[in-house]
Amino acid sequence: MNNLIASTANNTLTMSSREIAELCEKQHKNVLADIDKMLNELEIHSAEFSAQYKDSTGRTLRCYNLPKDLTITLIAGYNVKLRKRIIDRWQELEQNQGKPDLMTVLNDPSFLRNALAEYSEKVIELTPKANAFDRIATKSDGSLNLTESAKHLQVPPKKFNQFLFAHGWIYRRAGGKSWVAYQDKLKSGYLEHKVHTVHQYDGTESLYPQVLITAKGLAKLAKMLEMPQQLLLE
Structure with a gap:
């Protein structure tokens, strides 16, 4: 969190x-x-x-x-x-x-050396993820469901759904269990709706709406997830 x-x-x-x-x-x-x-x-x-x-x-x-x-x-x-x-x-x-004041630690040479070392390690760690974002941005072979999208973006599925809900991408209707896409995200081409057919044991079929994230939506989310978090509210 x-x-x-x-x-x-x-x-x-x-x-x-x-x-x-x-x-x-x-x-x-x-x-x-x-x-x-x-x-x-x-x-x-x-x-x-x-x-x-x-x-x-x-x-x-x-x-x-x-x-x-x-x-x-x-x-x-x-x-x-x-x-x-x-x-x-x-x-x-x-x-x-209870953490120390930022201006105090910035004037501490040992803190700056440690911060630089941690930053270098983080760059190495995030490089594969950044490359994955580039691949997503050029992806054009269809849309992914929420679970598949979370895997591509390297975010736990539950946290990913919470992120989409908190940022106005998806919601649930009162009493509903399935996620629904907000209309503005559909119009923007970030999300799509698909009706999924499930075959029941008694031979009947049930229809369930499914939210899909387009290649354009994946690229947008990739940038949001790597953005400094305070900017998401601006």
Whole structure:
């Protein structure tokens, strides 16, 4: 999990409603509704924690940045597995908050030598992945399903689906189990829909929609995944 959504403001560690939605595998709009209800019942003015972000289409949308106490209060009604995810994430953020100040370490020659060595190792590690991105960008032999796409991009399938959901590529309809592509991604040529036929044991057939990622979509995602994470919100 990255630090893209969680942030520190006025030395107070906060967690975005977007990250809460991602960790809990909920739609962001539903988490917003839960927070609205919680703040109303606690008689807390929502403006104190309100924020904004831009989605993949450039629209400015609302979100919340909650401190730890309100985050824990919010998820008290969620199931135990979801609560555990949030608590683990808070522990990770609190540990990272204790790291030394950036300007201090940048003036430390030993830190710079170690950072350069780590950077060189990372370049060597990422070179095969960068070459894979180049191959994806020139791929023209059809589209891949989500699992195949995750393998090409070297991302765990579950994390990959969460990334697509968080960045407005796919969603699930209420009560549905299959992922559905957002219309703007279909129009952009990043995604396609295919109906998959499954033969049941009783001889009947069931139709299931399937999201496919085009070569153009794979190239776009490859660039997003290698981009500095803070830029994904700009």
